[in-house]
Amino acid sequence: MDWRDFLNKIDLKSFNLEELKKLMVEIGEKSFRGQQIFNWIHQKNVESFQDITVLSKELRDKLENKYKITNLKIFKRFDSKIDNTKKYLFLLEDGNIIESVMMEYKHGVSVCLSTQVGCKMGCTFCASTKDGLIRNLTTGEILDQVYKIQKDLNIKVSNIVLMGSGEPLDNYENVLKFLRIINHKHGQNIGYRHITLSTCGIVPNIYKLADEKLPITLSISLHATNDNERKKVMPITYKYSISEVIKACKYYIEKVNRRVTFEYTLIKGVNDTKENAKKLANLLKGMLCHVNLIPLNPIKEVDYRSSNKKSVKNFKRELENRGIKATIRREMGRDINAACGQLRRKYMESKKD
Template sequence: MSNIDLKSLEMEELEEVFIRLGEKKYRAHQTFKWIHQKMVSSINNITELPQGLRDKLNLNYNISKLKIVQRLDSKFDDTSKYLFMLDDRNIIESVLMKYKHGVSVCLSTQVGCRMGCEFCASTKGGLVRSLLPGEILEQFYQIQKDQGYKVTNIVLMGSGEPLDNYDNVLKFLKIIHDDEGQNLGYRHITISTCGLVPKIYDLADEEIPINLSISLHSPFDEERKKIMPIANRHSIYEIIEACYYYINKTKRRITFEYTLIYGVNDKKEDALEIVKLLKGMLCHVNLIPLNRIKEFIHTKSDEEAIRNFKDILIKNGINTTIRREMGADVNAACGQLRRDYIKNQNPFN
């Protein structure tokens, strides 16, 4: 039997493990609490289990653990960027952000990404592999242990497309929500997607009241195709239809993320087209100044253009905010720190 990560198992699966070992189900509940409440990273540390049982578990099971390779703390705001090494030596990154309303972490769901968005550093090396539920959870646990306080909100908006790792992300959600673990409310969790329409429907059918965020970035299909290859598979109309379905199923407001790129998608006609698309929908638009990477020739819109864009949306009844730029001095944009680290480890890449 190959080594199985206990941290990636839901309670029912963990019960089956102990039943196969000839143990009672209550051992699964003990183990689950030690892994997800006390956040241990070794079977040997679950001292509530007899040593003999821990020895048996060690033969075929493990508890996933990440190593903090680097932590960068912003000098300008309450942002910390983490670089983690997985057991297979792959590198991922996460971000901690402190706000007045609480503490949020932005977690990765994949090593790299295959969505190919032109302005995103995460996707430039392609997809290496998807993360296990335990590896997504471990980012959250390591940050909490390192910081020494409770994190209140999770955003799955780091490296990777969460809905491209659907099954593992769904298990992550159920485990972190479990009342014998972190017991984190679904309303404190946001999933961001570039628009994998079939998976939006699947997620809606789960009827889990998490927050859904759509990376829109242009209201016109042809323009969107130039910067987001996913637009060749799913039109904006299909995405909007899926969003209405999601809202009807979950009763949750949807956020549309919109990165403003100078001369590309920041014109008056872009704003007015967004109004046409979203008028009457239970939604919110989050405008994001572009965080530039060297492979993308365009620059961010100037402050006046951003304000004008916001004003058009608000005057037409679209709830809109401008995302505060955080962690600029620690490469807080997805994928930047990881790429720098890999390049420094192998400068010939």
């Protein structure tokens, strides 16, 4: 079979349970076969219809003729010598490359997933966006990052962060479907409260997500305290102002009853002063929220430097003195380019040489 024929097949890993049941009826099978297929794909993580041994050989062959189960390939894995972080480059079926990260914490195993190949948001300090957006990932491709990491390391993932390459709310429908499937009791059954979605602030989709009332953690990449400064690092601010983002976050808190996290990357001499901390505290005053302070991971395309440890601690202290809870993100896997988009970009550049 030509590889292009395989690409044109319909991916059943991207189907939810109801869609699989409906499909089975449409092809002349009993609907419970859809339940079986869902279990074997999302709980047992099979990679081929031939592995679903509860189905007849005839049905397996029928499915294989028209459908597929998305199957990412581990292109490369990088193991940190600093901690036990693992960084993956996954090869997609169309030849594109994405990246994911596995991180071990006291509270369990977290994975950071990509939701797009590249990104179009244009944040100046982020490596993911430098070559623009190539395409959205399918629901199956987002799910399979979890499944492949679990299989490769023989572990059970307990926490998920949608904070890798891409803007999750720019791939809204596929991401929403991912959330429902990864949480499903007949799949991985990962609780919504163990899932974080990070966005640069696509306001209309924050409202849409709030109306779904899924108790995931919403994380906002803020990085500045006024629109003029934020526009310099995050072009999305030209479309949605900080005040519009904050208003949408308050709506999210009201609907979901979950605190919102604000990510704030500290860039030396840009946004890391005591005055910046005061302004941030005033901006977030009275909200059910938390600030995650992130020491910058420098990239060579932009002349930004990370704030020193003293500045970071002073910034945190200033926020807390003004009633805003804050933590400093622990750096993971710095020796393997574990920050968002860095490893994929390094690989893409090597191909050009």
